[in-house]
Amino acid sequence: MLTTWTVEDGRCRVREGAVSDITAVLPAEAQAAAAAACEPDALRRAVWIDLLNPTPAEEKAVQSALSLEVPTREEMQEIESSSRLYREGDALFLTANFLYGVDAGEYSSTAITFVLTGTSLVTVRYATPKAFSAFGARAQRQPGNLLASADGVMLHLFEQIVDRLADVLERVGADMDRASQRTFRAARANVKANRRDDQLKETLITLGQVGDVTTRASETLLGLNRILTFVGAEKATAVRKENQNLIKTLVRDVRSLVEHANVLNNKAQFLLDAVLGVINVEQNAIIKTFTVASVALMPPTLLASIYGMNFEYMPDLKWQYGYPVALLMMIVSAILPIWYFRRKGWL
Template identity: 30%
Template sequence: MIHSIIKTQQSFSIVHGMPEPENDRDVVWLDVAAPTVEESAMLRQRFGIDTGSKNSSVTEDDSFLYMRSYLLTLDANEVPCFGHVTFVLGQQVVATLNNEEGFHQFSIALQRLNRKQANAQSPKEVLRVLLQVANDSADTAIDRIADELERSAKEISEISDGYNAQGKEMGVTDLLGTMRSLNETEELISKCVEAQLSLARAVRYLGGEVDNVTEAELQAVVNELAGDVVGVKEHAYFEHEKVRYLQNAVTNILNIKQNQIVKVFTIITAVFLPPTLVGTFYGMNFAVMPELSWQHGFIYSMMLTLGAALLPLAYIKKKGWLR
């Protein structure tokens, strides 16, 4: 699928498919998604653009510079998604190539081009706008991930308090679900960092194509864009560190809860071990057991058993092991 963005005297307009051959000079941006064999052949014939896969992240030929990037955006369900996009920079036209029709990274680029037409008078300026849109989309997606982390932090706080809204104690099972969610978020944030590094490389190569003398104004905005990309990357790093902190917090809570469970069973064992020993004595088949003939022998044995249980319990409490 090809969308051609054509510049007229008044505005930028979109043509679904390839434009008429006489309008090729007015094309400033070709948005190509999962091109067919016929579309790829037409792009090569009319514009000289090669849609084939490249062995390197940055390649160039006599007419175009190809920059393959790994980008981040939000899908139709507001879920972060990733896609590989190749930016193609030429003297007359810019193209974006991707192999996924559902990856709509530059859906708002046309509106931005129309709003600030003075900033999109050359292919380099158009590419700068496209890279800015990609960076803004990544920033929005990372903000969405940050919101999810805030909710995870609240869940962890509730688990650390020990009880949920229904008054039921939250245990290891609740923590395992939270840990699994954090692990998925860590992987997602790692991909976000990778995407920003890839985008920063594309911005850096664009800056290398700009003439500092004749295109000083464009160089300034490209440098500003490079700073914005670094800022979003630092935001992703910060969220990654936050995920690590939450993972450590969950691990510590998990260890504490497991230790508490082991402590409870240890105390139960310590309390019931002496009564078990008393019961073992009275379960022996001796010929002479005076307590059997006592009037209150049963009460005596029960009191002895109770005392054998309370003594270790009192010792454990005195040591503060019940806290």
């Protein structure tokens, strides 16, 4: 899908367009609107062109109208810095991985490319981070501030992404705190073993998710930091003077969030070690119980083995009270080790 954002008479005008086989299934009026959005003049007037899962025809339309090469999905997956941050003529090509889908629980990272020219910003993406939807809603309310220039659109979009990442890190930090409190409260209280095991399992899952989300958020922040550093070096020709202070603010915010994400990672690792320590203590207690039980049953087993031998001549073999006395000796031999262990404080 191709979406163009244009400011006309102080108002934001959003056009959604598609090319070829997609428009064939639309009503005639919708086909005309979609085709109009993809016209070269409309694309050149747009301050922001958003390509979501673009078709080859849509890529070709943008390339023809703006005289630039739109990177393919395979090219966006390249990890070399020279393939992600570079200049071609007057256009800057900026690619980084961005976290998305945290609210739905199906979170992942996707590569998004920003192509900045003197008049337009082109974004190429194959997923929709929530920051894009939130920025789109804000841009329609405040087109004069957010859609004044292509570089302003990009920087304000980065600002929205940073705000979104801050919310995500704040949420996962709160989830981690609740999980740790619940775990340690259950460890101190006299909770049933099954319930305690379920809570420990839930805490481990939560800590795993926190670690995964913070790692992906850190990857997004590091990608943003590289982009801002690259844009800062090119700001004399790529960024208007009134927007250059926004780069400094974004760099400070990104660095502070990177530090916060590192703190969350360290805290998650500490809590993971603590939870595993609680599990080890409980497992040791279970093993100790089995060990004491096996030691306590060794003397009775020895007596039963002796009196269970089938020799023809054995003392007390035909004694009338031999059976109850043997049972009593077994019971006493089992109680004495337990009494001794309790006296030593081992139980």
